[in-house]
Amino acid sequence: MMLTNLADSAVLAPAALAIAIWLAASRAWRLATLWCALFGVGVVMVAATKIAFIGWGLGVRSLNFTGISGHTMLATAVYPTILWLVLQRYRPAVRNTGAALGLLFGVIVGLSRLVLHAHSPSEVVAGCLWGAVVSIGFIALSQLRSLPALHPLMFVCSLLLIGAVLYGTRAPSQRLIIRTALALSGHHEPYIRVTWRMRGTGRNQPAHAAPVCRDGLSGT
Template sequence: MHIPWSLVARFGEASFLVPLAAFVALRLTFQGLWRQAFYWIFTLCAGAAVIVAGKLAFEFGGWSIPAANLYSISGHAMLTASVYPMLLTVLGSIWSERTARIGMKAGISVAMLAATALIAGHYHTVAETLIGTGVGFVVAWANLRPSCRHMPVVPAPTLNRFMLGMVLVVMVPVSIYPVRVRLWSQGLDWIGVTERYSRKIGIDPVSGRTVVTIIQGRLRS
């Protein structure tokens, strides 16, 4: 059976997960957990900064570790590993502590599936995916470790229905609209970048090993 890895990988799009991360902060805020909501946003931004720094180092400076097939760290892996465990834990806490724990495990499973899709679909190398996933899990752990996990079950039927409904309504249109690509392009124009490194991942048909081709080109003015 052919697995649509490209479809699975889309669940790690920033334009899809950033609104869901905002839903997490909103839910925590309505529970009165202002400090935890701020900490969630802060740690997520810190994790994203690590990924962006790595991407900038490669794409505009050519930094890489060819021996480890490490070039562009996966932002998809980082976001799935941080947002889904947190999102499903918070949504699970709507009903009980048990469903919150189930949600956390489900979120971890989704992150691992997304990581598999990134590697199997040749979007990222193993090293790029593992580092991105690792950073994401650190963010999730920082928010879900026992000393920080204070998510009491708060009865709020109207809010709960609104939250779940908005997750379903926002999923499709936001995932299609390429917010990240547009912002990235405008940022390049703003700082005056004219050259960019990229890489293409393939498999050697003889040895079966991963082959990475580096491409250097000028950006259109």
């Protein structure tokens, strides 16, 4: 739970916003725009896969895939980017090592989701890959431009403040996704993993299944 809480959207969404604000404050407008675009695409893709499953039951039964792991995507997108920016004054090998450690931490977060039975392996792998696309894409494109004059200490302090204030908070993202999926699909009940998998195997299933939603630990 400690690792999972470090990757909750209640913590990492504000951290991602802080990255954009610091880049903009450093007059790195293009980098700030680039980060917002890449991060936004990453979040939209996670939400889209979850909405598709919850609203219409779209997934891959053979892989037990019902949507990209949001915690894992956020961790592998945000933490490598933070470390790379904090270490920008060091030589490239050091910066790249920091980014690699950030990716490794994202993978560890993904393992925590498996331990908590919040996601299947395929969903965690998808989260790792999609988050890596965001962070590595930003890092690669950033090297084509001059680096911003960020103040590493103040940047880190602002992120630590965000973590200290919001750690342990559960964002209502899953409830919002469920409501959006039901509104778009016109269905009264969301698809859930258990009955969805039973339908794929041809086994009998109850006529009505109440939705299962635990913020931060949803099986979707």
